[in-house]
Every structure is written in structure tokens, then in C-alpha cells.
Amino acid sequence: MPGESILRAFLITTMRKTLTLIPLIACLLFGFTIHQEPIRKLPVVDVKTLDGQIVKSNSVLNKNGLTVINFWATWCKPCVLELNTIKELYGDWKKETNVKIIAVSIDDSRNISKVGPMANGKGWEYDILLDPNGDFKRSLNVNNIPHTFLINDKGEILWQHNSFAPGDEDELFEIIKKFTPKP
Amino acid sequence: MTPLSLTRKIRFGLICLSLLSAPVAFAQEEPESENESESSYVHGDFQSDAQYYIYEPQIDGSQKVKEVIGNNTYLNILYDRGNLSGGLRLESYQPPLLGYDQRLKGTGVPFRFINYKWKELSVTLGNFYEQFGNGLIYRSYWEYGLGFDNSVDGVRIRYNLLEGVQLKAFVGKQRFFFANGPGIVRGIDADFSLNELIPKLELSSTKITGGIGAVSKFQSDDNPTYKLPENVAAFSGRLKMTRNMFNLEGEYAYKANDPSKANNLIYRPGQALLLLGGYSGKGFGISLGAKRIDNFDFRSDRGADLNNLLINYLPPLTPQHTYRLATLYPYATQARGEMGMQMDVFYNAKEGTLIGGDYGTSFTFNYSRINGLDKKAVVGQDSAKGYNSEFFKVGKDTYYQNLSLEISKKISPKVKAIVSYLFIEADNEVLRITNNTGVKTIYSHIGVLDVSWKFKPKHTLRFELQNLYTKQDNGSWAMALAEYQMGSHYFFALYNEYNYGNAKPSQQINYLGVTTGYTKGTVRISVSGGRQRAGVFCVGGVCRFVPASSGVTASVAASF
Numbered sequence: 001m002p003g004e005s006i007l008r009a010f011l012i013t014t015m016r017k018t019l020t021l022i023p024l025i026a027c028l029l030f031g032f033t034i035h036q037e038p039i040r041k042l043p044v045v046d047v048k049t050l051d052g053q054i055v056k057s058n059s060v061l062n063k064n065g066l067t068v069i070n071f072w073a074t075w076c077k078p079c080v081l082e083l084n085t086i087k088e089l090y091g092d093w094k095k096e097t098n099v100k101i102i103a104v105s106i107d108d109s110r111n112i113s114k115v116g117p118m119a120n121g122k123g124w125e126y127d128i129l130l131d132p133n134g135d136f137k138r139s140l141n142v143n144n145i146p147h148t149f150l151i152n153d154k155g156e157i158l159w160q161h162n163s164f165a166p167g168d169e170d171e172l173f174e175i176i177k178k179f180t181p182k183p
Numbered sequence: 184m185t186p187l188s189l190t191r192k193i194r195f196g197l198i199c200l201s202l203l204s205a206p207v208a209f210a211q212e213e214p215e216s217e218n219e220s221e222s223s224y225v226h227g228d229f230q231s232d233a234q235y236y237i238y239e240p241q242i243d244g245s246q247k248v249k250e251v252i253g254n255n256t257y258l259n260i261l262y263d264r265g266n267l268s269g270g271l272r273l274e275s276y277q278p279p280l281l282g283y284d285q286r287l288k289g290t291g292v293p294f295r296f297i298n299y300k301w302k303e304l305s306v307t308l309g310n311f312y313e314q315f316g317n318g319l320i321y322r323s324y325w326e327y328g329l330g331f332d333n334s335v336d337g338v339r340i341r342y343n344l345l346e347g348v349q350l351k352a353f354v355g356k357q358r359f360f361f362a363n364g365p366g367i368v369r370g371i372d373a374d375f376s377l378n379e380l381i382p383k384l385e386l387s388s389t390k391i392t393g394g395i396g397a398v399s400k401f402q403s404d405d406n407p408t409y410k411l412p413e414n415v416a417a418f419s420g421r422l423k424m425t426r427n428m429f430n431l432e433g434e435y436a437y438k439a440n441d442p443s444k445a446n447n448l449i450y451r452p453g454q455a456l457l458l459l460g461g462y463s464g465k466g467f468g469i470s471l472g473a474k475r476i477d478n479f480d481f482r483s484d485r486g487a488d489l490n491n492l493l494i495n496y497l498p499p500l501t502p503q504h505t506y507r508l509a510t511l512y513p514y515a516t517q518a519r520g521e522m523g524m525q526m527d528v529f530y531n532a533k534e535g536t537l538i539g540g541d542y543g544t545s546f547t548f549n550y551s552r553i554n555g556l557d558k559k560a561v562v563g564q565d566s567a568k569g570y571n572s573e574f575f576k577v578g579k580d581t582y583y584q585n586l587s588l589e590i591s592k593k594i595s596p597k598v599k600a601i602v603s604y605l606f607i608e609a610d611n612e613v614l615r616i617t618n619n620t621g622v623k624t625i626y627s628h629i630g631v632l633d634v635s636w637k638f639k640p641k642h643t644l645r646f647e648l649q650n651l652y653t654k655q656d657n658g659s660w661a662m663a664l665a666e667y668q669m670g671s672h673y674f675f676a677l678y679n680e681y682n683y684g685n686a687k688p689s690q691q692i693n694y695l696g697v698t699t700g701y702t703k704g705t706v707r708i709s710v711s712g713g714r715q716r717a718g719v720f721c722v723g724g725v726c727r728f729v730p731a732s733s734g735v736t737a738s739v740a741a742s743f
Contacts, residue, residue, distance in 0.1 A: 038222035043263065046349075051425040052392035052432075053376050054349060075503035084545075108324075109317035110498035113459040114527050116430065117468025121529020122545060133314040133324055141228035141259060141742040143327070144707065162705045162742065165668045167641030 039156040042069075042149075043139040047104065048130040050116045057136055058155050060127065065098035066158075066176055069149040070126075071142050072103055074111045074118050079146040082164035086172075087124055093173060097180040101126045106145065108132050150175060223264035228742035230327060231256040234280050236734040243690055244618055244717050245731045246281060253280040255287075257327060259294075271295035274361075282729035283330040284360070284489070291361045294325075294334055303343040310334040313353060315372040315396035318496030319436040319455045320417040320481070323357070333493050334358045335368060347379025357483045357492050364492045365402055366483030372396035393422040400483050400494060409448065415441040417453075417481060417495070432459045436479070436495075442567075443485035446478055446519060449569030453478040455497065468529040472500045477556060477572060480518035500525040501551045501585055504605070506631045507680065508651040508662055512609040512616055513719050514553065514583040522577050523553035542593035549587045555580040555613070581624075584608040597638065603631040616719060617656050627653040643668040647678075658684025675699045680716055694731075705742045710735070 045057045061067045072079035083103055086093075093099050103126040105115045112132055119128050131137055140149065150159040150172075158179050161168070232255050236248040254277055261270035272294035276287040296309030312334055314322040325332045337355015344350055352371045356363035377391040378384045384391075399416040419436035438453035454477045461470040481495040497516040500523045504510050528548040532539035555578035558570040587605040594600055607629065611622045628651070635645040647664040664678040680694040696713025717731040 038224070040224045040226065051390040051430070052423040053379070053390065054374065075505060077505050108322075108498065109457075109496065110500075111503060112317075113430075113432065113461055113472060114470045117461045117463040117470040117527065118529050118547075119468075120428075120463035120465060121468030121531055121547075123466050123531045133312060133318075133322065135312070138259075138312070138325075139261075141226055141261070143228045143230055143740055143742055147705070147742075160705055160742075162707060162740075163702045165641070165671050165674070165702075166635070166637050166643040167668075168671050170640070171671060 039158070041155045042151055042157060043136075045136045045139045047136050048132065050128055050130065055129075057129075057139075060102060060129065061151060061153065061155060062098070062100035063153055065100065065153065066179055067151045068099060068101045068172070068176070069151060070101065070103050071106055071131075071137060071140075071145045071147045073105060073107050073145060074114050075107075076145050078164045080122075081166075082146050082148075082169070083124055083126065084122060085166065085169050087122070089169060089173070090125060093176065097176050099176050099180070102129055103127070104129045104131050104136060106131050106134060106137050106142075148172065150179065152179065221265050223262065225260065225262050226743060227258065227260040227270075228740075229256075229258045230738070230740040232280060232736065232738045234732070234734055234736045236281070236732055239714070239733045241689065242692060242714070242731045242733070243687075245733065248278075248281065250278050253278055255280050255283065255327075255330070266300040267298070269295075269297040279330065281732055284491075286360045287330055289361050293332065293358055293361050305341040307339040308337075310336050310358065311339045311353070311355075313339055313351065314496075315351070315370065315398070316394055316419055316421045317434050317457055317498065319434055319457065319479075320396055320419045320438070320495050321368075321370050321372075321398045322496035324496075329490070331490055332358050336363055345380065347376040349374045357494070359484075359492055364484045364487070366492070367401045368398065368483050368494055369400075370396060370398035389424065389426040391422070391424050393420070395420045398481075398494060400481075402483065402485060409442065411442055411485065412440060415439050415481075419455075428462055428464050430459075430461050433457065438479060438481060441481065441485070443480065443482065444488055445480035445482065447569070448567075449478070450567045451478050451569045453481070454574075455479045457498070463529075466531040466533065468527075470525075470527040472525045473523070474498075474500055475522045475556075475574070476516065476518060477520050478518075478569070499553075501553065501583060502527070502549045502587065504587075506603065506629075506633075506647070506649060507664075507678075508649045508660055509587075509603075509605050509607070509629050509631070511651060511660070511718060512607050512614075512625055512627060514585075514609065515614065517553075517555075517582060517613060520556035520558065520572070520578075521553050521582060522556060523551065523583075525549070525551035540592065542595075545591045547587075547589040547591075549585060551583070551585045552581065553583045554578050555582060580610065580613070581608065582610045582613050597636055599635045601631070601633040603629075603633070605629040605631075611656070618717070619656055622656050625653060625655040627651050627655075641668075641670045653684070657682055657690070658686055660684065672703055673699070673701055682716070707740045708738070710737045712736070 042058050046054050047057050048054055072083060107115055109132060112130060144162055146164045148161045149157055152158055159175050234253050236251060238247045239245055256275045257272055259272045271292050273292055275290040279285055279287045294310045296307055296311055298307040312323045312325060323333045323335050335353060335355040335357055339353040342350045350373050354369035356367055372394060374394040378387060397416060397418045399414055401414050404411040404413050417436060417438035419434055421434035423432040434457045436455040440450040440452050442448040442450055456475045458473045476497055479497060482492045483494055484492045497518055499514050499516045501514040530546040532544045534541055534543040538544055556572045557576040557578045558572050560570050561568045585607050589603040591601045607627045609616060609625045611617055611625055630650050632648045635643055637643045645666040649662040651660040653659060660680060660682050662680045664676060666676040668674045676698045678696050682692055685691045694714040694716045696711060698709060698711030700709030712735040714733045719728055
């Protein structure tokens with residue numbers, strides 16, 4: 001029957017096509033699995049220093065090690081607790097891993113003039129940056145503070161964490177040590 | 184095998200190879216390209232808060248929610264590839280939670296943008312957030328917790344003209360719930376850094392920065408009785424100087440006459456002056472501020488009220504309290520007119536000293552005071568000008584006063600304590616904080632004790648005791664809170680606020696609540712149940728009133 005042969009021919013071509021598609025699908029899948037998701041880099045955004053200069057967010061990174069970027073505000077109790085807790089450990093952390101901590105204040109013009117006196121008054125030795133209208137905060141999708149990022153010397157975001165509970169500082173240091181290149 | 188199928192196989196093999204090698208080639212290229220990598224990223228953040236309301240008529244001011252459940256949700260999705268970025272935010276309020284403007288009801292995409300950076304030029308189309316100087320003439324920002332968003336929908340350009348000079352310009356309409364307001368806003372601004380501009384000053388320890396800006400709005404005049412200005416311009420100039428441990432900063436802004444609902448349709452021009460200064464050395468810091476605001480409410484719709492369609496931001500010079508009872512009487516800037524000053528002192532007594540003890544003691548002190556302007560009403564022909572006011576003369580009405588001292592001390596490696604005293608005076612006739620009628624000035628004294636005890640690694644118990652003493656408004660309050668932080672993921676808290684001083688015995692209510700939460704990485708989930716007292720919830724300088732309620736709340740927040 002002519003109808004039957006048409007159907008057979010159709011089935012054969014379809015099968016052939018499907019068969020030849022299999023390696024394509026396979027190599028696509030394989031290709032995707034070995035194609036690792038690129039690690040997101042720190043976005044380049046304008047931030048301010050305490051003396052009012054505008055700098056690019058990626059220009060302040062530690063060139064010889066990891067950078068911790070911590071978003072905080074003068075009115076945020078857990079943020080101040082976190083930065084106060086790490087204050088006592090920062091010297092040892094620097095010695096052991098050469099890590100640099102940057103505390104980015106999201107205070108707006110209501111409290112921005114208190115940031116420097118407060119940081120100094122509490123004896124913090126972090127680099128302080130200002131993000132008064134939240135440009136940096138939004139580019140990193142920070143919705144609640146404190147929010148901490150760990151960045152390598154290439155600017156890649158290795159790890160992030162939201163909120164602070166006493167004891168989290170030990171976990172942060174474990175992560176820093178894990179990502180610090182062994183000499 | 185036909186030759187055709189062989190060529191096919193080869194072709195597929197080639198495709199396969201190229202697919203495999205593409206990511207490898209990418210990986211090899213990456214370290215070489217120092218600038219923008221061409222990889223694309225999708226990232227975002229999300230939060231959803233839902234509340235199930237139980238109506239308790241015995242609590243004054245509690246409301247019946249006919250939908251029973253309220254929900255606020257947003258999802259931000261952003262995309263970056265090299266110099267290109269774009270994004271959108273979906274929001275849903277079905278219906279909004281109590282305390283949010285009910286006009287938010289609905290679901291939509293009130294925020295979307297696309298941005299391209301080309302060398303020193305950055306162009307944004309769609310919605311954007313921007314600020315000139317301290318925000319006195321222009322600031323658009325987003326505060327989810329307040330339901331506040333005055334983003335401008337239009338075009339924004341930023342251009343780095345020279346090393347040390349940045350220009351910004353924009354035009355557009357402001358977001359108004361799920362639509363845009365009627366007025367057009369446009370502005371231009373220049374920021375400069377003298378140290379970068381003048382090579383001689385590059386290494387100077389004195390750093391000077393400054394800027395000038397102008398913003399204007401247009402709204403057609405459809406008022407049959409008054410001739411209203413359709414274009415209203417505002418200008419500002421600012422200068423900041425820092426040298427070693429000192430800093431000094433000032434911004435002055437002027438606005439042409441702008442009769443509006445917010446200023447009772449007066450034709451007086453507006454002025455704003457903000458002065459900030461400070462000194463800080465190791466273990467000691469002092470910050471000083473002063474300001475004068477005169478008829479400076481600036482909106483893109485002259486009929487707008489509450490927190491809607493604000494073009495500028497007038498920072499309140501008062502502290503932002505976090506202890507629950509200290510938030511009962513907050514301050515919000517009075518754009519019609521105010522004069523204020525503030526002083527903050529931070530001091531850290533080192534360990535091993537008499538005051539410092541074994542682990543050091545830290546002190547925070549604040550004094551702030553805001554008065555009205557000295558106003559004299561204009562009578563006769565020029566009465567539309569409203570009033571006259573001497574620039575440096577402080578009005579005799581005190582709107583707000585805050586005196587607070589906080590001492591924070593580590594007692595042992597495991598125990599930390601914070602003791603705090605606050606005196607807050609608030610003029611309710613001006614600030615309208617409470618719903619109770621006939622309340623004039625409220626004087627309150629607040630004491631807080633906050634002790635945390637890390638009894639084993641990653642396990643902390645924290646207790647808070649607070650008392651607010653006042654003879655006005657609802658009388659005195661007490662609060663107690665116990666919180667258990669279990670590991671770095673879980674927390675439980677139990678709290679009670681008790682209005683023991685209320686003059687009406689039926690309103691001497693206990694607001695008992697419990698809350699628990701889980702945090703991992705950037706995901707946070709929390710559930711709480713119980714009663715919530717009425718109060719004003721503030722972030723930054725903007726506040727919203729949250730009525731008393733009872734029920735169960737669940738929240739999820741994540742960023743990725």
C-alpha cells in the first residue's frame with residue numbers, strides 16, 4: 001500500500017533524525033555540565049570614602065588576598081555587634097590570612113556624618129566606605145543588613161551571608177581560611 | 184553508510200567540539216581580560232511578608248481586616264552582561280499589610296530599567312534611584328519596609344567629565360503606587376573633588392569636595408481660583424572639607440515659591456541649610472550637626488500628601504532608636520519649618536583602665552533639639568506669602584528633644600551588657616504621633632538593660648528589660664524580651680509589652696508575642712505570633728504608622 005510505505009519512510013527518517021540528534025543532545029548536556037556557571041564579579045559602582053571622594057567599588061579590593069565586604073549602618077544593632085566582635089580578632093586574621101575588611105555603611109544623610117566618629121570611637125580599624133543612596137547595596141541585592149561578602153583578588157564573589165549571630169565570626173574565619181591560597 | 188550521513192556525522196562532531204571548547208576558551212580568556220568580562224549574570228532578591236489578622240475589639244485602634252490575610256511581596260531580577268545591565272521588580276500587595284497605604288493594592292511591575300555604560304558615560308532608561316548631595320533638592324530611593332518608592336521613570340545620565348568631576352542629569356516622572364505621578368521632574372548636578380582636579384593638591388592631607396545642582400518640576404495649573412507656578416526650580420550648593428581628624432560640611436538649598444497642599448498654598452520661597460562637622464581620633468569621636476528648614480516641602484504633585492511624590496529628602500537631625508520602647512515617640516522632619524542641632528559623642532575606654540575594666544567599655548551620647556521657626560504672619564495684600572522669618576532666630580516652640588546615654592560593656596568573655604537611659608520630649612501638636620486627642624507635649628524617660636550570655640559556642644541567650652515612664656498619652660510601658668540564638672541558623676524570642684500606666688484600666692493591655700526564625704546563607708525565614716502595639720515605624724527619615732494588630736506573621740527573604 002502506498003500509504004504504508006509513506007508511513008514507513010516517515011518513521012525511518014524521523015528515527016534517523018532522532019538518532020543523529022542524540023549525540024547532539026548528549027554533547028550539549030555534557031557541554032553544559034562541564035561549562036561551569038561563571039562566578040559573579042563584584043559590580044563596579046560609585047561609592048564614597050569618608051573624606052567625600054567618589055571611588056569605584058572594585059578599586060578598593062585587596063590585591064594580595066581576600067576582601068570581606070560588610071554592609072552595616074550606625075542604627076543597626078546586630079551590625080555594630082558583628083563589627084565590634086570582629087574588631088578584637090581582626091589583627092590575628094590579618095596576620096594569618098592577609099584578609100582586608102571593608103565596612104560599607106548604608107547610612108543616608110541623616111546619620112552619614114556619624115559614621116566616621118562612630119567607627120573611630122569604637123576603635124574599628126576597617127576601611128570604611130559610604131553608600132548613602134544604596135547604589136552598591138542594590139547592585140549586590142542586599143535586602144537586609146548585616147550582609148557579608150567574601151571576594152577574591154580577581155573580584156569574584158566567593159561567599160555571602162545575611163544576618164549575624166554570636167559565633168558567626170568563627171564561621172566567617174573558617175571560610176576565609178578555606179579560600180586563602182596556601183603558600 | 185552513505186557519504187551524506189558521514190558528512191552529517193562530521194558536522195555534528197564539529198558542532199559538538201565547538202560546544203565543548205567554547206566554555207574552555209572562555210575560561211582561558213578570563214584572566215587576560217582585566218576589564219569587564221563578557222559573562223552574563225542573573226541575580227536578584229526577594230521578600231514576602233504575610234499576616235493573618237485576628238480582630239480583637241478590646242484593643243483601642245485595632246482594625247478589622249475583611250480579607251483576613253494581608254501580603255506584601257517583591258522580587259527584583261537583575262541581569263548584567265559586560266557594560267549592559269537591566270532589571271525589573273515585581274511587587275504584589277493583595278491586600279497590603281496594615282499600616283501601608285491601601286492604594287498599593289495590586290500586582291505589577293512598578294520598576295524596570297536598562298543601563299549601558301560606555302567608557303565614562305552611563306545611561307539609564309526606565310526607573311532609577313539617584314541623589315544630589317545630601318538630598319536637600321533631590322533624592323529618589325526605595326524602602327520596602329515602609330512601602331516607600333519615589334523612583335523616577337525616565338532617563339538618567341552620569342558622565343565623568345574629568346578626573347574629579349562627575350556630572351549627572353535626569354528627566355522623568357515619579358512612581359505613584361502602580362503608576363506615575365502627574366508632574367515632570369528634571370535635574371542636573373555636578374560633583375567635584377579639588378584634590379583630583381588640581382595636581383598640586385593630590386597629596387595634601389586637606390581634602391575638598393563639593394557640588395552644585397538644580398532640580399525643577401513641571402505640573403500644569405488647573406486651579407480655577409489661583410494662578411499657580413507651573414515650573415518650580417530649586418538649587419543647591421555644597422562643600423566638604425576634611426583634614427586629618429576633622430571634617431566640616433555644609434549645604435544650602437533654595438526653592439522658588441511653590442504653593443501646595445503641604446504648605447497651605449503659600450507663595451513664599453523655601454530655604455534649607457545643613458551644617459555638619461566632626462572630630463574623631465582613636466577611641467573618641469564627636470559629630471555635630473545643625474540645620475534650618477524653611478518651607479521646603481518639594482513634591483512633583485502639589486496636591487500630594489503623606490510620603491507621596493517627594494522629590495527631596497530632608498534628613499532629621501535626631502537619633503534613630505532601635506530599642507522598642509524608644510521608638511514610641513519618633514521625630515520626622517517638619518518641612519514647613521524647623522531649626523535644630525545635634526551632638527553625638529562616641530568614646531571607648533580601653534581595657535585595663537579604671538573605666539574600661541578588663542575588656543573595655545564603650546559610651547555613646549546624644550543630645551538633639553529641634554525647635555520651630557520664629558514666624559510672623561504676613562497680613563494684608565501680601566498675605567499669600569504666608570509669613571516672614573528671621574534666618575538665625577530660633578522659634579520658641581520646642582518640637583523635639585532627645586538626651587541619651589548608652590554604656591556597653593563586656594563583663595566576661597561570655598557576658599555582655601548594655602545599659603541605656605533616654606529622655607525624649609515630643610510636641611504631639613506638631614508631630615501628631617499618637618491617635619489620642621488632646622495630647623500636647625509628651626515627656627518620657629526610658630531605661631533599657633540588655634544582657635547577652637554566650638553560654639556555649641554559637642549559643643547565646645539575650646534578655647532585654649525596658650521601661651518607659653510618662654504621664655502623657657497612654658502612660659507608662661514596660662517591656663521584657665528573651666531571645667535564644669541556637670547555632671547560627673535558628674532563633675527563638677518571646678516578648679511582652681505592657682501598658683501598665685494607661686489611664687483606662689481596660690487598655691492596660693499585655694502585648695505578648697513569640698517569634699522564631701531560620702537563617703542560612705542569604706535566606707531568612709521567620710514566623711511570629713501574638714499582639715503588636717500601635718506605633719510609628721521609621722527607616723531613615725520617613726515613618727509610617729502601624730496600627731495595633733493581633734495574629735500570625737510569616738516572612739521569607741532571600742538574595743541570590
